[in-house]
Amino acid sequence: MPSVEGPEALGVVLKEASRLDVPIHRISQGSGIWMLTDAEITEMVEATAERDIELCLFTGPRGTWDIGGSTRTDSKGAGLRARGHDAVAGCVEDAVRATELGVKCLLVADEGVLWTLHRARVAGILPADTTFKVSALIGPVNPTAYAVYENLGGDSINVPSDLTLDHLTEIRRVSAAPMDMYIEAPDDLGGYVRMYEVAELIRRGAPLYLKFGLSKAPGIYPYGNHMRDLTLATAKERVRRGRLALDLLARHGADGDMAPLGSRLPGALKRFETPS
Template identity: 80%
Template sequence: MTDLSAPPSPAPPATTRAPRLPAASALAPLGHAAPADDPADTSPYAFPDGGTWRTEIPSVEGPEALATVFKEAGRLDVPIHRISQGSGIWMLTDTEITEMVECCAAQDTELCLFTGPRGTWDIGGATRSDSGGAGLRARGQEAVAGCVEDALRATALGVRCLLVADEGVLWLLHRLRMNGTLPADTTFKVSALIGPVNPATYELYERIGADSLNIPSDLTLAHLTQIRRVSRAPMDFYVEAPDDLGGYVRMYDAAQLIRRGAPLYLKFGLSRSPGLYPYGAQLRDTALSTARERVRRGRLVLDLLARLGADGRMSPPGARLPGELRRFPVPERSN
């Protein structure tokens, strides 16, 4: 267990030029210069490889969409560290999962599949009320068991990253990882739909087993700095969020997101597009067209970072582990 007072992850290598603020040279003569960055707001943390940011393409629903993503990424020269799926492990056959595992391994990219079932799809009526009820969380022992069964099945097929939308499920999966039931190198990613909105909750998720945490895209830059004062666990951040997560487009914030939130995954979501979950063949055309456009959105963000001189310090291809994080002690056995 690591203390935050210990030295942070290795500092990334120095870049050849300092990043600039958008339109700085044009605005300064007009008396509209932006204030200089406060060094105290810069995250002191990095991934174990020294990088401060990685990339993720979300909502890749099956082998055909995955192949589409990699084809478009090759055409547009978009590096991808992680692919994530949203419909759930239980919506894929063993053959489909195996094909996705092998395809990602060939591209040196991490594959992250969602554990299910989840509250928004079961018979609980509260999720359809104005309050949203408990959201994606697993309702009852049966749903918890289904999530764990998904995890056991996926890891047996070679998946090493699991998306989780319930705190209790996360804690159970972490305990199974610690006792050897799940592979020790399995990582757990917290879903955006239960993502923490304050430092205390963020730290709690890290303590119960989270290896990266999707925070809502409406958090301010100052909120990222507040989180980094208590935790070094990697952030996942939708630079463009789907409509059901707000539809925010924060491309011009990308450089500051990295500076304040590192280590951080830039997620290239897509607003103004139909929902895909749970995915099936009836949504094939939408799944493939949105897969291509997510990659294109990634290229737009990478180009913007390059123009600002903020594109350095990306983790090398194939990097996936989060580094040493702080955990609660795991009981050896239940009472």
């Protein structure tokens, strides 16, 4: 479940998931670690740990938070990446703070940040069981790019929702790294709805995290109390979308073999050699 922007939204998601019997493997937040207090992070860590759910928080700052104005041009410039040494350092600071508070999964939207955090993990600066999720904001669109993100340290990689089924097969020929995909993408990521393909997406792409964004919904980043009502309403609706997908899989006879809750480590993956 993406875009769960704090403890209150998390409470809404957990309550609705219990009501609708929707198992959740991972809950992620998009505004950034630095938009949460230590107390808020700790509350989210404890609530998800009680239910064997992986909590994934976003490192920042990212392009739209600083001088990266080119992201608002037609070409989108360099994307929502970390600009300059200080922005990379800010992401590392976020990572260290979050892991010290018990967060085990970090969302990353920059190749340099990913490689830096992976090296920090290898060096013991970050816990060895920390996982890195590559954001949909920089999702790879071919098997070679997907393999590069795996080698840079990615433990699950968010591909764009407009890839074909054959594209997923091509990726699986070269990489075993878990895949994330929006079954319904937010409008700023295309607004695609792939619900009726979900069984085949799983067959081609597994291990695959099914993500439920909402099309035709306003953006909520960066979250604050001024966005409270919308954020809570959309958090609840994402869970309902998950129930719809589960029901569809059951009708198609494809609702088996889901990984047990608490499954989060991807196993051995390919990595570039880290400098000594």
